[in-house]
Amino acid sequence: MKIWPCVFALLLPAAAARAGERRPALQDLRRLAPQQAGIPLAAPGQPALPYHRIAQEAANPDSYDENDAFRRKLLDARNSDEYFVDTDLGGILLVVEKNYLNARQIAQLVSDLRQAVYDIPRLTGRPPLVRKRFTVYVYDDGPISEAGVPGAQPGETGIMLAWVKEGRSPIFHEMTHLLAGYGASQSLAEGIACAVQGRLRPGQASAPFMVAGANPDKEAKRIIAEDPPGLLEGLGEPGHYNFSSQHIRVDFYWASWSFVEFLLRKGGMAKLWTLIDSGGTPQAYRKIYGTSYDALFADWKRKVER
Numbered sequence: 001m002k003i004w005p006c007v008f009a010l011l012l013p014a015a016a017a018r019a020g021e022r023r024p025a026l027q028d029l030r031r032l033a034p035q036q037a038g039i040p041l042a043a044p045g046q047p048a049l050p051y052h053r054i055a056q057e058a059a060n061p062d063s064y065d066e067n068d069a070f071r072r073k074l075l076d077a078r079n080s081d082e083y084f085v086d087t088d089l090g091g092i093l094l095v096v097e098k099n100y101l102n103a104r105q106i107a108q109l110v111s112d113l114r115q116a117v118y119d120i121p122r123l124t125g126r127p128p129l130v131r132k133r134f135t136v137y138v139y140d141d142g143p144i145s146e147a148g149v150p151g152a153q154p155g156e157t158g159i160m161l162a163w164v165k166e167g168r169s170p171i172f173h174e175m176t177h178l179l180a181g182y183g184a185s186q187s188l189a190e191g192i193a194c195a196v197q198g199r200l201r202p203g204q205a206s207a208p209f210m211v212a213g214a215n216p217d218k219e220a221k222r223i224i225a226e227d228p229p230g231l232l233e234g235l236g237e238p239g240h241y242n243f244s245s246q247h248i249r250v251d252f253y254w255a256s257w258s259f260v261e262f263l264l265r266k267g268g269m270a271k272l273w274t275l276i277d278s279g280g281t282p283q284a285y286r287k288i289y290g291t292s293y294d295a296l297f298a299d300w301k302r303k304v305e306r
């Protein structure tokens with residue numbers, strides 16, 4: 001996380017626990033009419049926009065990691081504009097660095113976020129873990145995207161999104177961590193998040209590593225041939241890792257994505273999430289797939305190496 005800051009960091013149980021009781025005082029926010037906020041109005045006869053700019057609220061995010069100061073600075077009214085995005089899950093506080101996105105780019109971002117809230121629970125078959133307002137931080141120069149960070153108010157959660165302007169933000173990856181969960185296996189969690197991103201934006205590049213037209217099995221074949229020490233042994237298994245380099249981390253994500261796609265072909269989404277919830281233990285593999293982890297791993301390897 002230090003070497004390559006917080007790429008797709010985990011949704012820590014502590015953060016989930018902190019996703020606390022206090023409700024944001026949305027009713028206290030002074031809502032601006034869209035035209036006051038420089039947002040295009042919907043054309044006559046069109047439905048109202050699903051978002052609007054709001055007056056900056058006094059933020060009080062929880063402490064969490066080395067990006068606390070960055071988030072607090074961004075939440076300052078001098079540095080960002082805030083929007084309320086309407087969703088079925090209590091809405092989103094969207095915090096956008098000043099002068100970073102134009103109105104069209106904000107509208108696209110809102111559309112993507114609302115799609116994520118709608119599609120990810122359906123695609124994963126998981127009831128959303130977050131059912132109250134969360135914060136989305138959007139900025140130009142700053143930390144790499146991350147899920148499970150503190151939201152604007154105590155007890156709230158959120159995600160950080162980089163590369164939005166370039167259209168390469170891993171929105172669906174991070175929203176999968178946030179809404180569907182993470183579990184005790186980093187490999188399975190990152191694998192499913194990549195798989196969801198790949199399904200909802202097929203062929204599209206997303207920072208920092210997913211190139212346009214990415215093929216995880218092809219990358220996995222290369223990684224199997226290179227066999228970096230310790231990497232393949234951790235695939236689909238319990239645990240979180242400190243990576244010795246960006247390169248190793250990216251390869252771990254590629255191989256995990258390929259392995260998760262294999263498991264999805266094998267048993268579908270529901271079995272995969274049962275496995276993720278169980279942390280990816282050898283006993284869980286046997287119980288869920290009726291065969292050992294070693295046999296599944298060998299089968300995956302054989303298919304990828306073809």
Ligand SMILES: [Zn+2]
Nearest residue numbers: 008009190193
């Ligand atoms: Zn991730």
